Amino acid sequence: MNDRLFEEKKQLRRQILDKRRAMDEQAVREKSDVICEKLLKEPALAEADKVCLYMPINNEVDVSLLVERLRSLGKKLYIPKIGGHNMHFHVYEDDTALAPGSFGILEPVDSEMLTADEKTLIIAPGAVFSKDRDRIGYGGGYYDRYIKKHSDAKTIAVCYEFQVMDKIPAGANDMRPLKLITEENTY
Helix, strand or coil: CCHHHHHHHHHHHHHHHHHHHCCCHHHHHHHHHHHHHHHHCCHHHHHCCEEECCCCCCCCCCHHHHHHHHHHCCCEEEEEEEECCEEEEEECCCCCCEEECHHHCEEECCCCECCCCCCEEEEECCCEEECCCCEECCCCCHHHHHHHHCCCCEEEEECCHHHEECCCCCCCCCCCCCEEECCCCEC
16 A cells, blocks of 8 residues: 555544544444444345454444344354454354453454355444445454455445545555445445
8 A cells, every 4th residue: 555545544544533432422322223223124134144243442333232133133143353463253152251352352262263154244343434335444454354355255334424435545455345334324
C-alpha cells in the first residue's frame, strides 16, 4: 500500500472512531438493536450453520445481543482469536473460557477452530465503509486476510450510518462484504 493511501485511511479511521467512541451507551444499544434485528432477517444468516461474531469494544455495534437468539436457532457460534499476524475463529459456547487476548479483546482460551465453508457467515466490524461496501478496518488486516483465504464463507459487515461515506480510499487487498448493514440502510 502506498504511503498516501495509508495516511488517508489512517486519518479517516481516527476521525470516525473518535466519533464512535463519543457515543453514549443508550445510543449504542438502540442502534445495535435495530442492526441486529435487520441481521436476523438476512437470507445469508438463515442459510448459515456457523456464524462468526466478534466481541464488541469501543462502542462497536453490539452483536452480542444476537448470541441467545442465534443459539436458539441452532447456529454454531464462533469468535475471533488472534495469533501473530493471523486470525482464526473458535467455538463460542456458554461455557467457553475467555481471556483478554490481542488488543485486550476477549478471546477463547481453548476451543475448536472453525473450518469455514459455504455455510459460514462472518459478521465483521470495521471503522469506515463506503456505500459501495469498501471497508477500512482497524489497520491490522486480520479480516482482510481471513476472508481472502476463506472465500467460500459469506460476510456481512455492520456499522453505524455515520461510519458510511460516499467513497473511501481502498486498496487491492481490502475485503468487501456481501452486504453492509447500518441502523438506517442496507448496502
